[in-house]
Amino acid sequence: MRITTDYYEIDDLLSADQLLIRQSIRDFVSKELEPPIEDCAQAHTEIPDLMKKLGKAGALGSFIPSAYGGAGLDQLSYGLIMQELEMGDSAIRSAASVQSSLVMYPIFAFGSEEQKRKFLPKLASGELVGSFGLTEPNHGSDPAGMETRLTKDGKGYRLNGSKLWITNAPTCDVAVVWARDDSKKVRGVLVERGMDGFSTPETLHKWSLRASRTGELVFDELYISEENILPEVNSMRGPLSCLNSARYGISWGAIGAAIDCYQTALSYSLIANNLENPLLPFNFSKRNWQKC
Ligand SMILES: Cc1cc2nc3c(=O)[nH]c(=O)nc-3n(C[C@H](O)[C@H](O)[C@H](O)COP(=O)(O)OP(=O)(O)OC[C@H]3O[C@@H](n4cnc5c(N)ncnc54)[C@H](O)[C@@H]3O)c2cc1C
Numbered sequence: 001m002r003i004t005t006d007y008y009e010i011d012d013l014l015s016a017d018q019l020l021i022r023q024s025i026r027d028f029v030s031k032e033l034e035p036p037i038e039d040c041a042q043a044h045t046e047i048p049d050l051m052k053k054l055g056k057a058g059a060l061g062s063f064i065p066s067a068y069g070g071a072g073l074d075q076l077s078y079g080l081i082m083q084e085l086e087m088g089d090s091a092i093r094s095a096a097s098v099q100s101s102l103v104m105y106p107i108f109a110f111g112s113e114e115q116k117r118k119f120l121p122k123l124a125s126g127e128l129v130g131s132f133g134l135t136e137p138n139h140g141s142d143p144a145g146m147e148t149r150l151t152k153d154g155k156g157y158r159l160n161g162s163k164l165w166i167t168n169a170p171t172c173d174v175a176v177v178w179a180r181d182d183s184k185k186v187r188g189v190l191v192e193r194g195m196d197g198f199s200t201p202e203t204l205h206k207w208s209l210r211a212s213r214t215g216e217l218v219f220d221e222l223y224i225s226e227e228n229i230l231p232e233v234n235s236m237r238g239p240l241s242c243l244n245s246a247r248y249g250i251s252w253g254a255i256g257a258a259i260d261c262y263q264t265a266l267s268y269s270l271i272a273n274n275l276e277n278p279l280l281p282f283n284f285s286k287r288n289w290q291k292c
Contacts, residue, residue: 018076022080024058033050044210052126054095055127061124064120069121070104078248079249098168101246102243103131106233106239106242107119107176119190129173135165136162140165149181153223155225158224159219160221170214174193177219187230187233189229198217198219200216
Protein backbone atom coordinates (compact mmCIF):
# COMPACT_ATOMS: atom_id res chain seq x y z
CA MET A 1 0.00 0.00 0.00
CA ARG A 2 1.31 3.45 -0.93
CA ILE A 3 1.29 5.91 1.98
CA THR A 4 1.27 9.70 1.57
CA THR A 5 1.92 12.56 3.94
CA ASP A 6 -1.04 14.69 5.13
CA TYR A 7 0.54 17.79 6.69
CA TYR A 8 -2.64 19.87 6.31
CA GLU A 9 -4.89 17.14 7.73
CA ILE A 10 -7.02 17.01 4.61
CA ASP A 11 -7.96 13.41 5.41
CA ASP A 12 -10.05 14.64 8.37
CA LEU A 13 -12.31 16.49 5.90
CA LEU A 14 -13.07 13.35 3.89
CA SER A 15 -15.84 10.82 4.62
CA ALA A 16 -15.12 7.13 5.15
CA ASP A 17 -16.48 6.41 1.67
CA GLN A 18 -14.25 9.05 0.06
CA LEU A 19 -11.18 7.67 1.85
CA LEU A 20 -12.10 4.16 0.65
CA ILE A 21 -12.52 5.35 -2.95
CA ARG A 22 -9.17 7.15 -2.84
CA GLN A 23 -7.42 4.09 -1.43
CA SER A 24 -8.92 1.69 -3.96
CA ILE A 25 -7.83 3.92 -6.89
CA ARG A 26 -4.40 4.39 -5.28
CA ASP A 27 -3.93 0.61 -4.99
CA PHE A 28 -5.14 0.11 -8.57
CA VAL A 29 -2.71 2.73 -9.91
CA SER A 30 0.30 1.36 -8.06
CA LYS A 31 -0.46 -2.29 -8.93
CA GLU A 32 -1.66 -2.04 -12.53
CA LEU A 33 -0.65 1.28 -14.07
CA GLU A 34 2.67 2.34 -12.55
CA PRO A 35 4.61 -0.82 -13.59
CA PRO A 36 4.10 -0.39 -17.38
CA ILE A 37 3.99 3.44 -17.53
CA GLU A 38 7.71 4.13 -17.98
CA ASP A 39 7.99 1.77 -20.98
CA CYS A 40 4.82 3.23 -22.52
CA ALA A 41 6.09 6.80 -22.11
CA GLN A 42 9.44 5.89 -23.68
CA ALA A 43 7.68 4.09 -26.57
CA HIS A 44 5.19 6.98 -26.99
CA THR A 45 2.21 4.65 -26.67
CA GLU A 46 -0.69 4.06 -24.31
CA ILE A 47 -0.95 1.35 -21.63
CA PRO A 48 -2.69 -1.57 -23.41
CA ASP A 49 -6.44 -1.68 -22.66
CA LEU A 50 -6.09 1.42 -20.47
CA MET A 51 -9.73 2.47 -20.82
CA LYS A 52 -11.05 -1.01 -19.94
CA LYS A 53 -8.76 -1.11 -16.90
CA LEU A 54 -9.97 2.34 -15.79
CA GLY A 55 -13.58 1.24 -16.29
CA LYS A 56 -13.10 -1.91 -14.23
CA ALA A 57 -11.59 0.17 -11.42
CA GLY A 58 -14.62 2.50 -11.43
CA ALA A 59 -12.54 5.50 -12.55
CA LEU A 60 -14.73 6.59 -15.51
CA GLY A 61 -17.75 8.89 -15.24
CA SER A 62 -17.94 8.42 -11.47
CA PHE A 63 -20.46 11.31 -11.20
CA ILE A 64 -22.84 9.81 -13.80
CA PRO A 65 -25.91 8.13 -12.21
CA SER A 66 -25.85 4.34 -11.90
CA ALA A 67 -28.87 4.08 -14.25
CA TYR A 68 -26.43 4.97 -17.07
CA GLY A 69 -23.51 2.85 -15.86
CA GLY A 70 -21.77 5.43 -13.64
CA ALA A 71 -21.20 5.24 -9.89
CA GLY A 72 -23.34 8.27 -8.93
CA LEU A 73 -20.55 9.65 -6.72
CA ASP A 74 -20.09 13.25 -5.57
CA GLN A 75 -17.68 15.71 -7.20
CA LEU A 76 -15.17 15.44 -4.34
CA SER A 77 -14.85 11.71 -5.07
CA TYR A 78 -14.35 12.51 -8.76
CA GLY A 79 -11.56 14.92 -7.79
CA LEU A 80 -9.88 12.34 -5.55
CA ILE A 81 -9.95 9.80 -8.40
CA MET A 82 -8.27 12.33 -10.72
CA GLN A 83 -5.65 13.11 -8.07
CA GLU A 84 -4.75 9.43 -7.68
CA LEU A 85 -4.62 8.80 -11.45
CA GLU A 86 -2.30 11.76 -11.97
CA MET A 87 0.04 10.37 -9.29
CA GLY A 88 0.50 7.46 -11.71
CA ASP A 89 0.98 9.66 -14.80
CA SER A 90 -0.65 12.70 -16.37
CA ALA A 91 -1.49 10.60 -19.44
CA ILE A 92 -3.64 8.28 -17.32
CA ARG A 93 -5.53 11.20 -15.78
CA SER A 94 -5.94 12.76 -19.24
CA ALA A 95 -7.58 9.61 -20.61
CA ALA A 96 -10.01 9.49 -17.68
CA SER A 97 -10.71 13.26 -17.76
CA VAL A 98 -11.60 13.21 -21.45
CA GLN A 99 -13.78 10.13 -21.15
CA SER A 100 -15.59 11.40 -18.01
CA SER A 101 -15.83 15.20 -18.34
CA LEU A 102 -15.61 15.78 -22.07
CA VAL A 103 -17.49 12.78 -23.47
CA MET A 104 -19.78 11.25 -20.83
CA TYR A 105 -20.74 14.59 -19.27
CA PRO A 106 -22.06 16.23 -22.51
CA ILE A 107 -23.93 13.08 -23.51
CA PHE A 108 -25.50 12.98 -20.03
CA ALA A 109 -26.23 16.73 -19.87
CA PHE A 110 -27.30 17.40 -23.48
CA GLY A 111 -28.06 14.00 -25.02
CA SER A 112 -31.38 12.28 -25.74
CA GLU A 113 -32.50 9.32 -23.64
CA GLU A 114 -31.55 6.99 -26.55
CA GLN A 115 -28.06 8.53 -26.81
CA LYS A 116 -27.53 8.18 -23.04
CA ARG A 117 -28.59 4.52 -23.05
CA LYS A 118 -26.57 3.71 -26.16
CA PHE A 119 -23.25 5.30 -25.16
CA LEU A 120 -22.93 5.95 -21.41
CA PRO A 121 -22.78 2.38 -19.99
CA LYS A 122 -20.15 1.33 -22.55
CA LEU A 123 -18.12 4.50 -21.95
CA ALA A 124 -18.30 3.86 -18.18
CA SER A 125 -16.97 0.32 -18.59
CA GLY A 126 -14.26 1.42 -21.02
CA GLU A 127 -15.69 -0.81 -23.75
CA LEU A 128 -15.95 2.36 -25.84
CA VAL A 129 -13.23 5.03 -26.01
CA GLY A 130 -14.40 8.62 -26.42
CA SER A 131 -12.76 11.82 -27.64
CA PHE A 132 -13.74 15.51 -27.61
CA GLY A 133 -13.23 17.72 -30.64
CA LEU A 134 -13.18 21.46 -29.99
CA THR A 135 -9.69 22.78 -30.89
CA GLU A 136 -9.13 23.59 -34.58
CA PRO A 137 -6.03 24.40 -36.64
CA ASN A 138 -6.81 28.15 -36.48
CA HIS A 139 -8.70 28.25 -33.18
CA GLY A 140 -7.26 26.99 -29.87
CA SER A 141 -7.75 29.48 -27.03
CA ASP A 142 -10.62 31.12 -28.99
CA PRO A 143 -12.95 28.19 -29.71
CA ALA A 144 -15.80 30.57 -30.60
CA GLY A 145 -14.03 31.14 -33.92
CA MET A 146 -14.65 27.51 -34.95
CA GLU A 147 -14.85 26.85 -38.68
CA THR A 148 -16.13 23.25 -38.66
CA ARG A 149 -19.55 23.31 -40.35
CA LEU A 150 -22.71 21.24 -39.96
CA THR A 151 -24.79 21.90 -43.07
CA LYS A 152 -28.37 20.70 -43.55
CA ASP A 153 -28.67 17.94 -46.17
CA GLY A 154 -32.12 16.40 -46.60
CA LYS A 155 -33.22 14.75 -43.35
CA GLY A 156 -29.69 14.95 -41.94
CA TYR A 157 -26.51 17.02 -42.13
CA ARG A 158 -23.02 17.13 -43.69
CA LEU A 159 -20.06 17.70 -41.40
CA ASN A 160 -16.91 19.33 -42.85
CA GLY A 161 -13.77 20.56 -41.13
CA SER A 162 -11.08 19.33 -38.78
CA LYS A 163 -10.01 19.31 -35.15
CA LEU A 164 -6.46 18.86 -33.93
CA TRP A 165 -4.56 18.07 -30.74
CA ILE A 166 -7.37 15.68 -29.78
CA THR A 167 -6.67 13.25 -26.91
CA ASN A 168 -7.59 9.64 -27.80
CA ALA A 169 -8.35 10.58 -31.44
CA PRO A 170 -6.46 7.58 -32.90
CA THR A 171 -8.33 5.08 -30.72
CA CYS A 172 -11.75 6.65 -30.20
CA ASP A 173 -14.97 4.80 -31.01
CA VAL A 174 -17.08 7.94 -30.60
CA ALA A 175 -16.15 11.62 -30.75
CA VAL A 176 -18.17 14.50 -29.30
CA VAL A 177 -17.54 17.17 -31.95
CA TRP A 178 -18.56 20.84 -31.83
CA ALA A 179 -19.55 22.57 -35.07
CA ARG A 180 -21.55 25.56 -36.32
CA ASP A 181 -24.82 24.90 -38.12
CA ASP A 182 -26.42 26.95 -40.93
CA SER A 183 -27.71 29.52 -38.44
CA LYS A 184 -24.19 29.75 -36.85
CA LYS A 185 -25.35 27.99 -33.69
CA VAL A 186 -22.86 25.67 -31.95
CA ARG A 187 -24.09 22.06 -32.07
CA GLY A 188 -22.72 18.88 -30.48
CA VAL A 189 -22.34 15.97 -32.90
CA LEU A 190 -21.68 12.31 -32.04
CA VAL A 191 -19.31 11.02 -34.70
CA GLU A 192 -18.78 7.26 -34.68
CA ARG A 193 -15.79 5.24 -35.88
CA GLY A 194 -16.46 3.69 -39.27
CA MET A 195 -18.62 6.52 -40.61
CA ASP A 196 -17.73 7.40 -44.22
CA GLY A 197 -15.64 10.58 -44.41
CA PHE A 198 -14.20 10.33 -40.88
CA SER A 199 -10.45 9.85 -40.30
CA THR A 200 -8.18 10.24 -37.25
CA PRO A 201 -4.48 10.66 -38.16
CA GLU A 202 -2.14 10.42 -35.17
CA THR A 203 0.10 13.27 -33.97
CA LEU A 204 3.52 11.77 -33.26
CA HIS A 205 6.73 12.95 -31.55
CA LYS A 206 5.17 14.74 -28.58
CA TRP A 207 7.67 15.81 -25.92
CA SER A 208 5.26 15.35 -23.05
CA LEU A 209 2.19 13.24 -22.20
CA ARG A 210 3.92 10.54 -24.20
CA ALA A 211 1.77 7.73 -22.80
CA SER A 212 -1.33 9.48 -24.18
CA ARG A 213 -2.26 9.18 -27.86
CA THR A 214 -3.18 12.42 -29.61
CA GLY A 215 -4.40 13.09 -33.14
CA GLU A 216 -6.71 14.89 -35.51
CA LEU A 217 -10.40 14.40 -36.28
CA VAL A 218 -11.04 15.05 -39.97
CA PHE A 219 -14.56 15.29 -41.46
CA ASP A 220 -15.01 15.19 -45.21
CA GLU A 221 -18.65 15.42 -46.33
CA LEU A 222 -19.47 13.18 -43.36
CA TYR A 223 -23.21 12.39 -43.26
CA ILE A 224 -24.76 12.88 -39.82
CA SER A 225 -28.32 11.82 -39.05
CA GLU A 226 -30.52 13.71 -36.58
CA GLU A 227 -30.11 10.92 -34.00
CA ASN A 228 -26.39 11.76 -33.71
CA ILE A 229 -26.98 15.42 -32.79
CA LEU A 230 -27.09 16.35 -29.07
CA PRO A 231 -30.60 17.86 -28.85
CA GLU A 232 -30.36 19.89 -25.65
CA VAL A 233 -27.72 22.51 -26.51
CA ASN A 234 -27.09 24.97 -29.35
CA SER A 235 -24.50 27.44 -28.03
CA MET A 236 -20.96 27.71 -26.64
CA ARG A 237 -22.48 26.71 -23.27
CA GLY A 238 -22.11 23.12 -24.53
CA PRO A 239 -18.33 22.90 -24.97
CA LEU A 240 -17.55 25.45 -22.22
CA SER A 241 -19.49 23.50 -19.57
CA CYS A 242 -17.50 20.40 -20.56
CA LEU A 243 -14.26 22.36 -20.10
CA ASN A 244 -15.44 23.50 -16.64
CA SER A 245 -15.96 19.88 -15.58
CA ALA A 246 -12.59 18.83 -17.04
CA ARG A 247 -10.69 21.74 -15.47
CA TYR A 248 -12.09 20.85 -12.03
CA GLY A 249 -10.62 17.33 -12.41
CA ILE A 250 -7.36 18.67 -13.86
CA SER A 251 -6.87 20.92 -10.81
CA TRP A 252 -7.10 17.83 -8.58
CA GLY A 253 -4.62 16.18 -10.94
CA ALA A 254 -2.13 18.99 -10.29
CA ILE A 255 -2.33 18.15 -6.56
CA GLY A 256 -1.64 14.48 -7.41
CA ALA A 257 1.42 15.43 -9.46
CA ALA A 258 2.70 17.64 -6.60
CA ILE A 259 2.24 14.81 -4.04
CA ASP A 260 4.11 12.40 -6.31
CA CYS A 261 6.99 14.85 -6.85
CA TYR A 262 7.27 15.51 -3.12
CA GLN A 263 7.31 11.80 -2.29
CA THR A 264 9.87 11.12 -4.97
CA ALA A 265 12.18 13.88 -3.76
CA LEU A 266 11.78 12.76 -0.14
CA SER A 267 12.45 9.11 -0.98
CA TYR A 268 15.48 10.05 -3.04
CA SER A 269 16.99 12.20 -0.30
CA LEU A 270 16.39 9.52 2.35
CA ILE A 271 17.84 6.76 0.23
CA ALA A 272 20.80 8.93 -0.74
CA ASN A 273 21.52 9.48 2.95
CA ASN A 274 20.89 5.83 3.95
CA LEU A 275 17.96 6.84 6.14
CA GLU A 276 14.73 4.93 6.70
CA ASN A 277 11.92 5.92 4.36
CA PRO A 278 8.72 6.68 6.31
CA LEU A 279 6.72 6.33 3.10
CA LEU A 280 7.84 2.75 2.45
CA PRO A 281 6.88 0.72 0.47
CA PHE A 282 6.72 3.67 -1.92
CA ASN A 283 9.89 3.07 -3.90
CA PHE A 284 12.07 5.58 -5.58
CA SER A 285 12.42 4.77 -9.26
CA LYS A 286 14.18 6.31 -12.23
CA ARG A 287 10.83 7.26 -13.70
CA ASN A 288 9.74 9.14 -10.60
CA TRP A 289 13.05 10.91 -10.40
CA GLN A 290 12.67 12.04 -14.02
CA LYS A 291 9.21 13.43 -13.22
CA CYS A 292 10.73 15.76 -10.61
C1 LIG B 1 -1.56 16.93 -25.38
C2 LIG B 1 -2.74 17.78 -25.75
C3 LIG B 1 -4.01 17.23 -25.73
C4 LIG B 1 -5.12 18.00 -26.10
N1 LIG B 1 -6.36 17.42 -26.10
C5 LIG B 1 -7.43 18.12 -26.59
C6 LIG B 1 -8.71 17.49 -26.73
O1 LIG B 1 -8.91 16.32 -26.35
N2 LIG B 1 -9.71 18.21 -27.29
C7 LIG B 1 -9.55 19.51 -27.72
O2 LIG B 1 -10.51 20.09 -28.23
N3 LIG B 1 -8.35 20.14 -27.58
C8 LIG B 1 -7.29 19.47 -27.05
N4 LIG B 1 -6.06 20.09 -26.93
C9 LIG B 1 -5.91 21.44 -27.41
C10 LIG B 1 -5.80 22.49 -26.31
O3 LIG B 1 -7.07 22.68 -25.74
C11 LIG B 1 -5.24 23.74 -26.99
O4 LIG B 1 -3.86 23.48 -27.19
C12 LIG B 1 -5.44 24.97 -26.16
O5 LIG B 1 -6.80 25.36 -26.22
C13 LIG B 1 -4.56 26.15 -26.64
O6 LIG B 1 -4.76 26.38 -28.00
P1 LIG B 1 -3.51 26.49 -28.99
O7 LIG B 1 -2.63 25.30 -28.81
O8 LIG B 1 -4.04 26.75 -30.36
O9 LIG B 1 -2.68 27.73 -28.48
P2 LIG B 1 -2.93 29.26 -28.82
O10 LIG B 1 -4.37 29.61 -28.65
O11 LIG B 1 -2.29 29.57 -30.13
O12 LIG B 1 -2.11 29.95 -27.65
C14 LIG B 1 -0.68 30.03 -27.68
C15 LIG B 1 -0.23 30.89 -26.53
O13 LIG B 1 -0.79 32.22 -26.66
C16 LIG B 1 -1.53 32.58 -25.49
N5 LIG B 1 -2.73 33.32 -25.89
C17 LIG B 1 -3.69 32.92 -26.76
N6 LIG B 1 -4.63 33.87 -26.90
C18 LIG B 1 -4.27 34.88 -26.09
C19 LIG B 1 -4.84 36.16 -25.79
N7 LIG B 1 -5.98 36.57 -26.35
N8 LIG B 1 -4.19 36.95 -24.90
C20 LIG B 1 -3.03 36.55 -24.33
N9 LIG B 1 -2.44 35.36 -24.58
C21 LIG B 1 -3.05 34.54 -25.45
C22 LIG B 1 -1.89 31.24 -24.84
O14 LIG B 1 -2.05 31.38 -23.42
C23 LIG B 1 -0.67 30.38 -25.16
O15 LIG B 1 0.36 30.58 -24.25
C24 LIG B 1 -4.94 19.35 -26.50
C25 LIG B 1 -3.66 19.92 -26.50
C26 LIG B 1 -2.57 19.14 -26.14
C27 LIG B 1 -1.20 19.77 -26.16
